[in-house]
Each structure stands twice: as structure tokens, then as C-alpha cells.
Amino acid sequence: MHEEHSFKEWVLHAETEYRFELDAATSLAITLTRGRAEIFGAELVEGKPYLFGSECKAAVFTWVGCTIEMSFQFYFKLPSRCQPSTEYVSDETPMSAYGNLHIAFEQMRVKALAKLHGSPVPESAHSTQSKPQADFSAEPPRVLILGPENSGKTSISKVLVNYAVRAGQGWSPILANVDPIEGGWACPGALSAAAVHGPISTCSPANPLGSAATSAPTTLSSNAILPLVYWYGHAETKRNPSLMERLIRNLGVNVQDKFDQDPEGSTAGIIIDTPSSFAASLGPGVNDHRQKLIRACIDAFRINTILIVGHEKLNVEMQRSYGSTLTVLKIPKSGGVVELDHSYRERVHKYQMHTYMYGEVIPSPSGIRGGTQGGETLTDLILAPSSNVINFSDLTIYRIGAETMAPSSALPIGAARVVSEMQPVLVDPAQPGSGLLNAVLAVLAPYHPDENERYDEELLDLTVIGFIVITNLDIPHKKMTVLSPTQGSLVGKTAIVGSYEWQD
Numbered sequence: 392m393h394e395e396h397s398f399k400e401w402v403l404h405a406e407t408e409y410r411f412e413l414d415a416a417t418s419l420a421i422t423l424t425r426g427r428a429e430i431f432g433a434e435l436v437e438g439k440p441y442l443f444g445s446e447c448k449a450a451v452f453t454w455v456g457c458t459i460e461m462s463f464q465f466y467f468k469l470p471s472r473c474q475p476s477t478e479y480v481s482d483e484t485p486m487s488a489y490g491n492l493h494i495a496f497e498q499m500r501v502k503a504l505a506k507l508h509g510s511p512v513p514e515s516a517h518s519t520q521s522k523p524q525a526d527f528s529a530e531p532p533r534v535l536i537l538g539p540e541n542s543g544k545t546s547i548s549k550v551l552v553n554y555a556v557r558a559g560q561g562w563s564p565i566l567a568n569v570d571p572i573e574g575g576w577a578c579p580g581a582l583s584a585a586a587v588h589g590p591i592s593t594c595s596p597a598n599p600l601g602s603a604a605t606s607a608p609t610t611l612s613s614n615a616i617l618p619l620v621y622w623y624g625h626a627e628t629k630r631n632p633s634l635m636e637r638l639i640r641n642l643g644v645n646v647q648d649k650f651d652q653d654p655e656g657s658t659a660g661i662i663i664d665t666p667s668s669f670a671a672s673l674g675p676g677v678n679d680h681r682q683k684l685i686r687a688c689i690d691a692f693r694i695n696t697i698l699i700v701g702h703e704k705l706n707v708e709m710q711r712s713y714g715s716t717l718t719v720l721k722i723p724k725s726g727g728v729v730e731l732d733h734s735y736r737e738r739v740h741k742y743q744m745h746t747y748m749y750g751e752v753i754p755s756p757s758g759i760r761g762g763t764q765g766g767e768t769l770t771d772l773i774l775a776p777s778s779n780v781i782n783f784s785d786l787t788i789y790r791i792g793a794e795t796m797a798p799s800s801a802l803p804i805g806a807a808r809v810v811s812e813m814q815p816v817l818v819d820p821a822q823p824g825s826g827l828l829n830a831v832l833a834v835l836a837p838y839h840p841d842e843n844e845r846y847d848e849e850l851l852d853l854t855v856i857g858f859i860v861i862t863n864l865d866i867p868h869k870k871m872t873v874l875s876p877t878q879g880s881l882v883g884k885t886a887i888v889g890s891y892e893w894q895d
């Protein structure tokens with residue numbers, strides 16, 4: 392194996408950022424040696440090497456100026472360079488706009504808390520900043536972020552959540568991810584929400600929102616993130632918009648329950664990261680789905696602020712639809728956001744699945760000791776999945792809506808379609824072409840223990856307790872091999888298969 396490393400220092404002036412993009416099989420360590428700096432709102436601790444890998448793309452921003460040291464290493468073949476494939480410093484960032492937004496949201500939180508306690512609103516919560524547009528009421532910020540592909544929606548969500556967590560007021564805002572491609576804290580295809588208690592780190596696209604307790608060992612410092620997960624199972628929202636809508640509404644009901652149980656906690660608010668398909672009208676019919684899903688988010692999470700990232704047309708559209716009842720704000724897109732192409736997204740999907748099963752340890756560049764991946768100690772990040780052979784009958788598998796629905800025109804005259812797009816269809820692993828080999832399955836929480844509380848489509852409303860991958864099907868013996876991050880038994884469990892596949 393060929394290895395080579397390099398070392399470099401960057402001096403950043405106030406309100407500038409160092410942007411980098413890593414190639415595959417490279418790793419980077421960044422150490423803050425002077426001043427203060429942050430990555431998407433998460434502060435770096437001075438003197439601690441932060442590791443980045445798996446083609447990570449990110450920026451180190453400083454409000455006050457800083458010096459950072461980089462150690463870079465590439466592994467394997469073709470040592471074409473000794474630095475990230477792209478790296479530069481920019482003094483044009485939208486961070487002050489994002490900072491102002493954070494201040495406005497902070498005022499909303501403070502006012503909402505004061506209202507809850509019946510106390511007067513503190514002077515500091517009355518804005519002296521040039522406040523963005525409409526009047527923010529005494530409601531917590533419940534924010535929907537919309538924007539086209541590669542506009543930086545996820546990064547902005549992280550900045551806003553990290554600033555709230557850093558504010559020192561004990562806020563734990565909820566971050567919800569309704570972008571199935573993103574993966575969030577689970578696997579690609581999932582929709583999730585979690586209360587965030589500590590800064591969300593960025594070190595690898597395999598964990599875009601930091602590590603979660605579902606796949607990580609309990610020793611992780613960030614294991615406070617306990618996401619609530621639903622499984623959509625596909626990359627594209629247009630594939631089954633009705634299911635998307637139902638899951639969004641389910642997430643909303645859960646978040647609302649949490650808010651009802653903890654009114655004080657609810658004042659921290661919620662930030663929703665959305666798929667880029669919400670911003671793009673791609674053809675006849677798609678626009679309706681898009682509108683329906685945006686409306687579902689607004690209702691489900693009782694949104695009071697919509698942020699549009701750098702998209703004039705969408706801004707006008709949202710102003711027209713919601714401007715009279717909600718605050719709709721256009722915010723600038725960062726010039727640093729990287730255009731991620733299809734093949735990169737496919738590789739990220741693989742990194743995410745691999746990390747879900749095995750964990751991820753980014754190799755430290757030579758000479759780097761005590762490196763951290765977003766605050767975690769490296770030995771904690773290795774997972775040992777179990778590969779078990781189970782009987783076909785141990786696990787009940789469904790697919791939501793039939794994959795191979797006959798077109799209505801092919802049905803006998805007068806016959807209604809039997810399978811709706813929301814109907815759970817039992818999948819028989821013994822059937823050739825079941826589509827289960829290498830499929831990613833979401834294992835669901837149990838049905839309601841009280842038979843009287845059960846209903847037909849209950850399956851659609853069950854949360855996910857974990858993901859498995861079927862790595863072998865032995866049809867003659869009616870057995871299958873299942874890779875799972877935990878040792879727990881699957882007997883009697885119910886799982887859903889979508890369209891995601893993964894091979895190690």
C-alpha cells in the first residue's frame with residue numbers, strides 16, 4: 392500500500408472560511424492552534440486534531456480569525472497529490488445572514504419561554520438587529536428549510552441547530568430529516584427526528600448528522616441522539632408520495648407528543664431539512680405531490696417560518712401560498728456548497744450502510760495522535776455486526792404498495808385495483824424474484840399489545856427499531872442469512888423492504 396502525507400498551516404482572517412473536498416481513500420486532520428473556529432456551527436476545541444474522511448466536503452469558518460494546521464494522507468494507489476482535491480479560503484460566506492437568523496430564532500425561544508412562564512419578555516429578546524421581514528411572535532421557531540439540490544439545506548440545518556445548542560440556554564432543538572436520500576441518523580430511505588443536546592459534528596458523509604445511538608456503542612458522547620425513525624424505503628419522493636405524506640404526518644404527531652409532554656423543552660423549536668424534490672417541479676403531476684408534501688410538513692410540524700435557500704422562483708411561490716400566514720424568508724446560498732453528482736451520492740449510500748453495520752474509523756494521517764471524529768474516541772467507533780441464518784418463517788416481510796402493480800388498463804373490466812400504493816403486501820422469500828437478496832429491510836417496533844387497538848394499516852405507523860440486510864437466500868431449505876448491527880433475535884418480528892440494496 393502506498394501512503395504519503397503532508398502538513399500545512401492556514402491563517403484565516405475574521406469571517407472567512409477554509410473549504411476542502413476529499414477524494415476517496417484520503418484522510419485529513421485539522422487542528423485549531425489559535426483563535427476560534429467552527430464547522431457548520433460546531434466549535435473546534437483548540438489543540439485537538441479533528442479527522443475527516445470518506446470524501447468529506449466541509450468548511451472551517453471563523454468569526455474572529457484563527458490558525459489551523461492540516462495533516463493530509465492518501466492511501467492506496469495513484470499518489471497524484473499531497474492535499475485535498477480542492478481547498479481554498481473564501482471571504483464571501485453567508486454566515487452573518489445565518490448568524491442573524493439564529494439571533495431572531497433565539498429571541499423567539501426566549502419570548503416563547505417567557506410566555507410559558509407568564510413572565511415579562513426580557514429586554515434582550517427585543518430585536519435590535521435588522522430583523523428579517525415579518526413579525527416573529529412568541530412562538531418557538533418551527534422552521535422548514537426548502538431549496539434546490541445542493542443548496543446547502545442540510546448544512547444550514549446543522550448551523551442553526553448547533554448555534555441553538557451552543558447558546559448556553561440549555562436548548563435541545565429537534566432536528567427532523569424528511570429527505571430520504573440523506574439517511575440522517577439511520578439508513579438511506581429513512582425519515583427521522585431527534586432532540587439534539589450537543590453539537591452535531593461533521594467528519595464524514597456516512598454520518599451527515601453525527602453519530603446516533605441506534606448504530607453506535609453506548610459509550611459515545613453523542614449517544615444522547617436517540618432518533619425516531621420511519622422507513623420510506625426509496626430515494627425518490629415521487630415514488631410513493633402518499634406514503635411519504637403519511638410518514639411525515641406520523642413524525643409530526645410524535646414530535647407534537649414530545650412537545651406536549653415537555654412544554655419548556657418545546658420552546659427550543661424544530662428545524663426540518665427537506666429533500667430537493669420539494670423545490671423542483673419536474674413534470675406533470677410532480678408539482679401536486681410536491682405541494683402536498685410541503686403542506687404536510689407545514690401542518691405536521693406546525694411550521695411558522697419557511698426558509699428558502701437562494702431560489703427566487705420558489706420564494707415567490709411560497710410567499711404567494713403561505714406568505715400571509717407564515718414568515719417566508721429567502722436566505723443566501725453559500726458559494727462553498729459542493730455539487731454532488733449521482734455517483735457520489737451512490738458512494739455515500741454505501742459509506743452509510745457500511746458505517747451503520749461496521750462503524751467507521753477514519754485513519755489518522757501520520758504523526759497525528761489522539762485524533763477525534765467529531766468528538767468521539769476512535770476505538771469506540773468500531774461495530775461488530777452479526778450474520779445469522781434464520782428461517783423464512785421467523786420474519787414477516789412486507790412491501791408497501793406492490794412493486795409490480797398491473798396497470799389499471801390491464802385489469803379485468805369492472806375490477807378495481809386490489810393493491811393501493813399504501814397497502815402492505817406480504818413478500819414471500821421463497822418466490823423467485825422476491826427482490827430480497829441484498830435488500831435493506833427496516834425492522835419495525837411491535838404492533839400495539841392490545842388487539843382492540845389494532846387497525847389495518849397499523850404497519851405504516853410503526854417506527855423502526857433497526858435495519859438488516861439479507862445477504863443470502865437458501866430457497867430449498869427456506870433459510871436466509873441476515874446481517875444485523877445487533878445480536879437481537881428477529882423471530883416474530885415484522886420488516887419492510889423498500890428499493891434500497893447494499894452489498895458489502
Ligand SMILES: Nc1ncnc2c1ncn2[C@@H]1O[C@H](COP(=O)(O)OP(=O)(O)OP(=O)(O)O)[C@@H](O)[C@H]1O
Pocket residue numbers: 410411447448449450538539540541542543544545546547570665666667725726727728729730731
Ligand atoms: N461552505 C461550504 N464549504 C464547503 N463545503 C460545503 C459548504 N457548505 C456545504 N458544503 C458541502 O456541500 C455538500 C452539499 O451540501 P448540503 O448537503 O448541505 O446541501 P443540500 O442542499 O442539503 O443537499 P441535497 O441536494 O442533498 O438536498 C455537502 O457535502 C456539504 O458538506
